Amino acid sequence: MRWWRRVWALPLATALWLGGCATQAPPPVAPPVAPQPTEPQEIARGLASWYGEGFHGRPTASGERFDLNALTAAHRTLPIGSRVRVRNLANGKEVVVRINDRGPHIGGRLIDLSRAAAAQIGLLASGVGQVALLREPAP
Helix, strand or coil: HHHHHHHHHHHHHHHHHHHHHCCCCCCCCCCCCCCCCCCCCCCEEEEEEEEEECCCCEECCCCCEEECCCEEEEEECCCCCCCEEEEEECHHHHHHHHEEEECCCCCCEEEEHHHHHHHHHCCCCCCCEEEEEECCCCC
């Protein structure tokens, strides 16, 4: 009966040895998908105003000097240094500003823009206007 064990052992060992050497093709890799552009996420809506000449050169909450010609803004809670897109709801014009100060300090207002930012979205003449704040991706 020993010879039967040898008869079965040789084909079994050969099959296991050959099976261990077999390789499988790697699964197909899907081509990378380009990110789809998305509409910026709205953070808030409210009344925007602007501040300029009386504050030019004065220190802001960030420690830098206020520049009425820079695209900056004051907001109560957005992180200092963050960027936000401001859209004028009356005309659709937009500007990206960097938050560098705290405010506005007048009730009912959402954001205070620098003179330059207000000019870009058409708020200089009226002084105030309804805006939407949109999250701007980090640079």
